[in-house]
Amino acid sequence: MGIFGKQQIGIDLGTSTTIVYIARKGIALHQPSIVAIDKESNEIVAYGKEASKLVGRTSDRYEMIYPIRNGVIANFSMTKKMLGYFITQALNTSLSKPEVVISAPSQISKVERKAIIDAIKSLGINRAMIVEEAFVAALGADMAIEEARGKMIVDIGGGTTDIATLSYGEIVDSLTLSAASNNMNDEIQSQVRQEHDLMIGNYTAETLKIVIGEALFDPNEEDHLVVKGRHVVTGVPSEAKISSKTVAKAVDIVINQIIMGMKQVLELTPPELSADIMETGIVLTGGGSLLKHLPDRIQKEIGVPVRRANLPIDCVAMGAGRMFDELDRQSVVIERSLR
Incomplete structure (x- = not known):
């Protein structure tokens, strides 16, 4: 000591x-x-x-x-x-x-x-x-995991997304996906290059995700952000006006993979615990959960109440x-x- x-x-x-x-x-x-x-x-x-x-x-x-x-x-x-x-x-x-x-x-x-x-x-x-x-993550999110009732946690980190159902203080079913926050950045970089012939770095992709990225894209509320990078053809510094539609299209690829993983875990979950989760809902943690409207998007597709933890990054x-x-x-x- x-x-x-x-x-x-x-x-x-x-x-x-x-x-x-x-x-x-x-x-x-x-x-x-x-x-x-x-x-x-x-x-x-x-x-x-x-x-x-x-x-x-x-x-x-x-x-x-x-x-x-x-x-x-x-x-x-x-x-x-x-x-x-x-x-x-x-x-x-x-x-x-x-x-x-x-x-x-x-x-x-x-x-x-x-x-x-x-x-x-x-x-x-x-x-x-x-x-x-x-x-x-469930402990950090203040979920009462020791209860007999079923709970579901989805931790969307930088490199992995961990999905699990819990009951009686134990993990019942779980799945780890490579689809996570960093993959969203990769997809944004790829989409910007494809649409604008512009190569951007990870920091710029992260900025686009945070500022104009969202999980539920609304054409009536489209936003834009001007970013700088290197032109693919000429190789010289250049800039482009990136739309929130472009970013939404990119992150949607990863969101779909996460939702598919959540459905896989729910399919393995015993009916009694599934009924509990319908009432207790799903809790999101991790930096990736901060994407705008992500809880709403998941709730819309899965049909179960979804909320983001109070301090998702620190959970x-x-x-x-x-x-x-x-x-x-x-x-x-x-x-x-x-x-």
């Missing part, structure tokens, strides 16, 4: 963003999951926000590493270094040895689970545990941090049942 006492933290190790939550304190860190290295010296020059500032704006000397791909660790060495840096930043000390709960996609393999645990423990972490992303990290209280509660319940 360090001089600051035992720290309990929850980590949402996301494809796009890493969020650290300190139990009973709140969100301590919110940083892009990116590392910048100097290719000549092979040394790390920046993490997180500082590294993201270099994307697309530096010479070939620097390489941007994205350690997490589609919700899975793709580069263990960089992930360990990035996590070590972020945890130290969040706790403001390298002396404390915290207990960590980290989220992972619902269908992660045993090999991947062990690899993540090993990566965490190699940082000198006192105790580490992995919990399914959908489960901690997974908050839920991971609250797992310590949840484990204490379960221990009390088990102890009482044995008396």
